[in-house]
Amino acid sequence: MDAITHGGAEMSETRHLLVAVDGEDLSTDERADLGQQLRDALLEIDLAEIDVAREAQLPPGAKAGETLTFGALAISIAPVAFTQVVGTITAWLRRQRSDIEVEIDGHRLRGAMTAAQRDAIVAAYLARVTEEQS
Structure with a gap:
């Protein structure tokens, strides 16, 4: 996998996440704005x-635009940064209206979440990363 930098130091083992924003009755423009x-x-x-996700990066059944996927982001991070990325996403989500949801690699988040829920998502992701490295 590629390497990215964090605080000027290069980190290996970059992981790729797909994060998608959705909500009830959102137009394409609203989904793109939220993304x-x-x-x-x-x-x-x-x-x-962080880049706007392309249709080819979406899992089967996900909503997509023509070439770009409105409201979806392709994120490359080092596993050590995942906790902070999820924390930022959940903080952002708390400021949105209640029907807005975010999907992070198949985990759907909606509205306010507890620290325990956030920690469970982080633990599941890190366990998957560890398993992939074995």
Whole structure:
């Protein structure tokens, strides 16, 4: 896998996440705007490379636009940064209306979540990463 930098130091074992924003009755423009807002929040922590996801990156059954996937982000991070990325996403989600949800690699988040719920998602992700490395 590729390497990215964190605080000027290169980190290996970059992982790739797909994060998608959705909600009841969202237009394509609203989904794209929410995706951009989430991208901006994630860029503030400077721990990841973030691009708008392409249709080919989506899992089967996911909603997609023509070439770009509105409201979906492709994120490259080091596993050590995952906790902070999830924390940023959950903080962003708490500021949205209640029907907005975010999917992180198949885990759907909606509304406010407890620290225990957030920790469970982080633990499941890190366990999967550890298993992939074995």
